[in-house]
Amino acid sequence: MTKIAPSILSADFVNLERDIRALGPAGADYVHVDVMDGHFVPNISIGLPVVAAIKKISPLPLDVHLMIDRPIRYVERFCQAGADILTIHVEADTEENTRKALELIRAAGVRAAISVKPKTPAEAVLPFLELCSLILVMTVEPGFGGQSFMYDMMPKLHTIRGWIDERNPGCELEVDGGIKPDTGKICRDNGANVLVAGSAYFNAADPAAFVRALKA
Ligand code: DX5
Ligand code: ZN
Numbered sequence: 001m002t003k004i005a006p007s008i009l010s011a012d013f014v015n016l017e018r019d020i021r022a023l024g025p026a027g028a029d030y031v032h033v034d035v036m037d038g039h040f041v042p043n044i045s046i047g048l049p050v051v052a053a054i055k056k057i058s059p060l061p062l063d064v065h066l067m068i069d070r071p072i073r074y075v076e077r078f079c080q081a082g083a084d085i086l087t088i089h090v091e092a093d094t095e096e097n098t099r100k101a102l103e104l105i106r107a108a109g110v111r112a113a114i115s116v117k118p119k120t121p122a123e124a125v126l127p128f129l130e131l132c133s134l135i136l137v138m139t140v141e142p143g144f145g146g147q148s149f150m151y152d153m154m155p156k157l158h159t160i161r162g163w164i165d166e167r168n169p170g171c172e173l174e175v176d177g178g179i180k181p182d183t184g185k186i187c188r189d190n191g192a193n194v195l196v197a198g199s200a201y202f203n204a205a206d207p208a209a210f211v212r213a214l215k216a
Helices: 013-021 048-057 075-081 095-107 122-131 151-167 181-189 199-203 207-215
Strands: 003-006 031-036 062-067 085-089 111-116 134-138 172-176 194-197
Touching (some): 003 031, 003 199, 003 207, 031 048, 048 062, 048 075, 062 075, 085 095, 122 151, 151 181
Parallel strands (some): 003 194, 085 111, 111 134, 134 172
């Protein structure tokens, strides 16, 4: 079954509680929370206190996407703040530290995940495949909502789906960036089972109909 994770980067931050409480009734499965540090990506979003505040009111699991340098410094604190899935980028540190960070996340009882930017080859996930509950393939350059979907990520997605089925079948495969019903369908055909949608979800006149269209 396809899961939908609206990215609150495109929510109304003044009315964040209202927007988050509306996700479940609209049929969403996770709350996708984008954390940016202004170094790993050229944008700054939200951090630990906001994640902790969201956790208090969200009926849905928090899918926290860390776009920060050397995430090993912060993963335990994001687990404590309430992440249910915690994603770090393979490009953000050495292989050794990425592995250690994933182990810290798992030790905290949180689902560990890695993400790859568009220019990063599929092979970069291989050393971490068995440690992960989810792999996130970026379908835009991380940093901003509202960008155009990169169709050329589909071979990478398809390749990673093959490895997941062979080596860690319980692992979820998520895409993030430019997802709408048409691009979401292409991602599902290439093996994704979790679709992040930011601007398209929050701009939809009828979010429940939008979620149904993504799942159809
Ligand atoms: C981008 C973020 C995304 C973003 C997606 O760096 O990771 O989660 O909110 O936005 P859309 O769906 O508008 O491309
Ligand atoms: Zn994201």
